[in-house]
Amino acid sequence: MTVRIGVVTFPGTLDDRDTQRAVRLAGAEAVPLWHRDKDLKQVDAVVLPGGFSYGDYLRAGAISRFSPVMETVIGQARDGLPVLGICNGFQVLTETHLLPGAMLRNESLHFVCRDQRLRVENAGTAWTTDYTGGQEIRVPLKNIDGRYVADERTLDELEAEGRVAFRYLGGNPNGSLRDIAGLTNEAGNVVGLMPHPEHAVEPLIGTGRTDGLGFFTSILKRLVNA
Amino acid sequence: MARVVVDVMLKPEILDPQGQAVQRALPRLGFEGIGDVRQGKRFELDVEGPVDDAALARIRTVAETFLANTVIEDFTVHVEDRAGS
Structure with a gap:
């Protein structure tokens, strides 16, 4: 069986090609999805890649949320479709309220671009089973609107339910509350994170690692075994 | 055409580093005595037709679902007084 993973391109998306490449390297078929298209082409999972969709006008991810493709993605994600949001994709997921909280301008007000150490806090989501809980990984990070915020009650709930999927190590790059780098929804099918795993899939480029x-590979195994 | 203004501000408990940067710049410009600055957004909506309760209700919906992210922001809606124009 060929696993088909959709990669959405919004106007202003930057990392769709790298994401498609990562999908192919893992052994799945990458299916390009266009923001104006409601049809998800019967994909088994969807990745919302990084960039500056719709110029990040209004708020990062705010306009993408109302695009035709997201109408379908939101509905199907609620029914269990695996969705991964990376960077701008994570911002879109918070704007759609598929993940709680919101993203704001980095506390430093600077664009930050560096290799970032992360701790995998939840290795039980659809997108993280090939990691182990507590594992340390290093992937590139590049953003200016990366400060994760939510109210204290939401943060406590997320911690208690194990929904903080990734945490920053070695310095918080953007002022995110509780060093949160990534989240999962309750069901574990929707995951969002600010750093860029798709840029760390080949030893030749990026961090020089394949973290x-x-x-x-996690989502591929999950879908093959489904 | 009537104008309706939507003001959007970060909630008080949300850190506003942009406002802080503005506040810190004020003494360098010779402005003393301003203890805090918060930066927000203002939207001016030119509305076709009458601005009645129904129109205002629609605009509140726009503000709540789109112009503001109520997880982090508060908003107010008011009709701009353009007396004399």
């Missing part, structure tokens, strides 16, 4: 490949 990010696990996202794509």
Whole structure:
């Protein structure tokens, strides 16, 4: 069986090609999805890649949320479709309220671009089973609107339910509350994170490691075994 | 055409580093005595037809679902007084 993973391109998306490549390297078929298209082409999972969709006008991810493709993605994600949001994709997921909280301008007000150490806090989601809980990985991070915020009650709930999927190590790059780098929804099918696993899938480029490949192999195994 | 203004501000408990940067710049410009600055957004909506309760209700929905993210922001809606125009 060929697993088909959709990669959405919004106007202003930057990392769709890298994401498609990561999907292929993991052994799945990458299916390009267009923002104006409601049809998801019967994909088994969807990745919302990084970039500056719709110019990040209004708020990062705010306009993408109302695009035709997201109408379908939101509905199907609620029914269990695996969805991974990376960077701008994570921002879209918070704007759609598929994940709680919101993203704001980095506390430093600077664009931050660096290799970032992360701790995998939840290795039980659809996108993280090829990691182990507590594992440390290193992937690139590049953002200016990466400060995760939510109210204290929401943060406590997320912690108690194990829904903080990734945490920053070695310095918080953007002022995210409780060093949160990534989240999962309750069901574990929707995951969002600010750093970029798709840029760390080949030894030749990026961090020189392949720490990010696990996202794509995790979902592949999950779908093959489904 | 009537104008309706939507003001969007970060909630008080949300850190606003942009406002802080503005506040810190004020003494360098010779402005003393301003203890805090918060930065927000203002939207001016030119509305076709009458701005009645129904129109205002629609605009509140726009503000709540789109112009503001109520997880982090509060908003107010008011009709701009353009007396004399």
